[in-house]
Amino acid sequence: MSEHLPLIDIKDAQEPLFWGVDIGGTNIKMGLVDDTGETLAFERIATEESQGPQSAVDRMAQTIRKIEQKLQLSPAQIPRVGLGSPGSMDLPKGMLVEPPNLPSWWQFPIRDALRTAVDRPVSFINDANAAAYGEYWLGTGQQNDSMILLTLGTGVGGGIIVNGELVNGVNSFGSECGHILVNTAADAQLCVWGGGRGQLEAYASASAVVQRTRQRLTEGAESQLSGLLGGGNSELTAKKVYQAAEAGDALALEIIDETARWLGIGITTLVHTLDPGLVVLGGAMNFGGSASAVGRRFLEAVREEFRSRTFDNVYAGTRLDFASLGGAAGYLGAAGYARRQYHPHPIPTN
Amino acid sequence: MSEHLPLIDIKDAQEPLFWGVDIGGTNIKMGLVDDTGETLAFERIATEESQGPQSAVDRMAQTIRKIEQKLQLSPAQIPRVGLGSPGSMDLPKGMLVEPPNLPSWWQFPIRDALRTAVDRPVSFINDANAAAYGEYWLGTGQQNDSMILLTLGTGVGGGIIVNGELVNGVNSFGSECGHILVNTAADAQLCVWGGGRGQLEAYASASAVVQRTRQRLTEGAESQLSGLLGGGNSELTAKKVYQAAEAGDALALEIIDETARWLGIGITTLVHTLDPGLVVLGGAMNFGGSASAVGRRFLEAVREEFRSRTFDNVYAGTRLDFASLGGAAGYLGAAGYARRQYHPHPIPTN
Incomplete structure (x- = not known):
């Protein structure tokens, strides 16, 4: 998937501009985006989680200053920064609370730290919500007023837009679609991160795919993946399940259908x-997406399950598709959300 | 429950005024509501479903004219009518599609028929969404920006408000919370209205309560309800289960806990x-609500199940309570929604 969209020249940009920052466990993606969603500059810096959050904030601000100087832009031309981050978080307070993959960053007031460092307002949202806003503004959802994004990765994230507005929630827990219940039996799977049983994340994440494959192999299922069983947790991955499915492996295809x-x-x-x-499916675990026969089979199987459980007119009136912005959705959506908060209501275009 | 709120005098009313109309299978409730949510006039007319929808529209319009003449009001003082109706419906077209409890009214353009008959714009919504908007504007939700109402009756309806806006949906199927899946086992209960398995309605409606009680009695459970088993469908009701629970019947209490x-x-x-x-629980099947020990036990058991499946901060930040407007929620919400569509954005108060 693309890491960022093609860059445009500064002379073609439509102001105001917005920074979009997408914090991940390994990298921080930073894009400078114009009012129409075109990217002028993109840089990826290391998260260096163990150095603590203030170090990362300082390096984000350095990157912003460096690019603004290089492009001869004044802060007034870029009036707001959008910041997407993994949860848990407290949006009204601008705090990271207890993000599992940023253990040195707990209880850190990241919004205000970045605001101080770059001297302008920061719009702070959940990373999956940012990705959803990106797909809504510039990707698969750009013709829609409402949409749901499910991000399929190690866990399952979600982002919901209703009539142009992100559902952030009263407790900063809006759009946490990975935590809806899909199995209420007493023996349902436990959530990846601990906590409740039977949540979507425990069945449709990369972790769940690996877990189910491992279990089936342990039970003796025949598969080209069998050789990976002894190799510890790191050898069997959702990507390898996908590759086995591409080679026609029956167990891998069964796991993907499930x-x-x-x-x-x-x-x-x-x-x-x-x-x-x-409803848009994003994230790394898309089994090749629409470019792959396995990905298309996967999407068709999702559609078929939905069709079997909903009403004819609702099925006919609901599009299911893959995301289209790849790894750029997060920073684009963060920039788009900053733009949404900057512009008076209503804004000119979707 | 109250059928309508206490009436205020016309001289105390704050204009503009709005009609709220709530269509049910037996009765149509019509209230004239001022800009602050006070009711000036209320009338209930028979639905007379078999006479067809145009007859009902004509009688609604007659009632409106009669009350406006009696109160010496001009149509200009009441610029919009809100109309809540059971689905299925097509909101953009203003059509009733196939409402199960109004079989003679299918495929009827009720919004435009009423608009013609009363010569002013009509805001048309689902009845449960209207009730939710009523509770949001004037009831249990009046201090909140967002809320979910679940209406527990023969079926389970729902209404969702996110940041002040009703979720009506792209296919007029928004907020249909009775159709979310709570049991995905192969032997899950079928939906009351036919269709999918395992939907909330099949487990938390009055019909479901009766069905589960009947099954338990058939299996030989001891209960003061046993005598009702032979009496056909009409004798065993959710109300009788509630009454048995009030008298301490163990089976009835177990059914309510489930x-x-x-x-x-x-x-x-x-x-x-x-x-x-x-999250607000409304509708007739509230086991006495907060005024009853059984109702309070019921609400506490709902809270406990939610607590056991969610995160501590989400539990702490989520209020669960009974609705407070009773049978008035529908017409008040219909009027409130008309008011919402009449007033420019944003409106002065919640």
Whole structure:
């Protein structure tokens, strides 16, 4: 997937401009985006989690200053910064609370630290919500007023837009679609991060794919993946399940079909709640996406489960598709959300 | 429950005024509501479903004219009418599509028929969404920006407000919380209205309570309800289960606790999707509500199931409570929604 969109020249940019910052466990992606969503500059810096959050904030601010100087831009031309980060978080306070993959960053007031460092307002949101806003503004959802994004990775994230507005929630827990319940049986899978049983994340994440494959192999299922069973947790990955499926491995295809069915169950519940007209699948675990026969089979199996559980007119009026911005969705959405908060209501275009 | 709120005098009313109309299978409730939510006039007319929808529209218009003449009001003082109706419906077209309890009214353009008959714009919404908007504007939700209402009756309806806006959905299927999945096992209960398995409605509606009680009695459970088993469908009702519970009947209490657990599961999913800060239980099947020990036990059991499945901060930041407007929520919400569409954005008060 693309890391960022093609860059445009500064003379073609439409002001105001916005910084979009997307914090991940390994890298921080930073893009300078114009009012129409075009990217003028992009840089990726290391998160260096163990150095602590203030170090990262300082390096973000250095990167911003460096690029602004290089492009001869004044801060007034870039009036706001959007910041997407993994949760848990307290949005009204601008705090990271207890993000599992940033253990040295707990209880840090990241929004205000960045605001001080770059001397302008910062719009702070959840990373999956940022990705959803990116797909809504510039990607698969750009013709829609409402949509749901599910990001399939190590866990399952979600982002919901209803009539142009992100659902951030009262407790900064809005759009946490990975935590909806898809199995309420007493023996349902435990959530990846601990906590509740039967949540979508425990069935449709990369971790769940690996876990289910491992279990089936342990039970003696035949598969080209069998040789990976003894190799510790790191050898069997969702990507290897996908590659085995591409080679026609029956177990891998079965695991992918099961994953699609659980996703279809979750999507039915989400659509019956919000009826958004569009559900988008993003994240790294897309089994090759629409470019791959396995990816297309996966999407078709999600659709079939949804079709079997919903009403004909709701099925007909709901598009299911892959995300289109790849790894750029997060910084684009963070910039787009900053733009949304900067512009008076209503803004000119989607 | 109250059928309408206490009436105020016309001289105390704050204009503009709005009609709120709430269509049910037996009765149509019509209230004239001022800009602050006070009711000036209320009338209930028979639905007379078999006479067809145009007859009902004509009688609604007659009632409106009669009350406006009696109060010496001109149509200009009441610039808009809100109309809540059971679905299925097509909101953009203003059509009733196939409402199960109005079989003679299918495919009827009710919004435009009423607009013609009363010569002013009509805001058309789903009845449960209207009730949710009523509770949001004037009831349990009046201090909140977002909320979810679940209406527990023969079926389970829902209404969702996110940051002041009703979730009506792209296919007029928004907020259909009765259709979220709470049990995905192969032997899950079928939906009351046919269709999918495992939906909340099949577990937390009055119909579901009766069905589960009947099954338990058939299996030989001891209960003061046993005598009702032979009496056909009409004799065993959710109300009788409630009354037996009030008298300490163990089976009835068990059935109510089970209902609460299924509701708690559904609420967990809804809160993890929207994080609204408030979930309100409305509708006739509230086991006496907060005025009754059984109702309070029921609500506590819902809370406990939710607590066991969510995160501590989300539980702490989410209020669960009964609705407070009773049977008036529908017409008040319809009027409130008309007011919302009449007033420019943003409106002065919640």
